[in-house]
Amino acid sequence: MRLISKIRRINVDLVLQRLAGRATCELHSGATLHPRARIRNARGDSGKIVIGPNSQVLGDLSTFAHGGEIRIGEWCYIGEASRIWSAALIELGDRVLVSHSVNIFDSLTHPLHAAARHAQVKQIFEHGHPQTLVLDENPVKIRDDAWIGAGAMILRGVTVGEGGIVAAGAVVTRDVPAYSIVAGNPAVLVRELSADER
Template identity: 55%
Template sequence: MVQANLGFLARTLLGRPTCLIDRGAKLSRHARILNARKSSEHIRIGAGSFVGGELFVFAHGGDIEIGRDCFIDRGARIWSADSIKIGDRVLVGPDVNIFDSLTHPISAAQRHAQIRSIFTVGHPAEIDLDERPVSIGNGVQIGAGAIILRGVEIGDNVIVPPGSIVTKSLGATESRTP
């Protein structure tokens, strides 16, 4: 924990954008905050939350908001080129991927140009990755290895089984009395 927090502190002191962390939120030593935008305000972690995975916003756009008392496990990858909003008390298992874009252009020529830009000057400030926002409700549990794709809305208290590939929105579970 200390090592990640020292790296985070060093990047902050150097003036590099990282993220905004509410009271009681923590980053594990395995957490990676990759912010290609010009402001730390594009990645926000709510009070009491724990991040052990990777949060990344693209240079041309992207916004990640993690609610209160969430747990993002080690190996989880949340990449935003538009908007990813995670509610309160959400559990994201290990090796989960949440993407609000295609992450790379479909065209081989455009994909090559994007990679060339990343290697020479950084992530391009203008690019179309067919972005669509992702919204995850309160109390959601996302099992290990699940993949949440662009444009998906997950309602409150939904459980996403391990290894699932979610391409369409999922409604909230109904409470049932025995």
């Protein structure tokens, strides 16, 4: 029974990728990947996805073949069905809470022009992700102690300030000031946290 319990805690996908010689991620001391978490590191370098000490990932972390890097600090939580997709750089500070079903993107993910978009998708279907591509990449930074609510979406170029809170379902297209709450689509400032709430 103990062996079955241990197997249920193993991320089989990660083990299979490593056995096949594919790049995955760097897991620091105490960091865990939930059995349903997924790592898709098209960069081919495990150092491009780094999960800091004592952090837990239940969602998906992906880099594109032409670029992308994900850095997660210590004591962070990435909820189930959340997706962090990087073509430039997505950086989470320490003690960041990303609830379930959150999406974080640092690029457009597809070209704007229809013909270029079709060419990209055809390339992916036939040969894998393109090694050269421009997707208007712009890094995302989520500072220490931020909280991203369930179902929120953080778009390219956004910085969520220290202690910032993104409400559930918000679509964030602009920077979030430190110790403030944003909500809505597009997200707007709701209020600043008082000194005793920080």
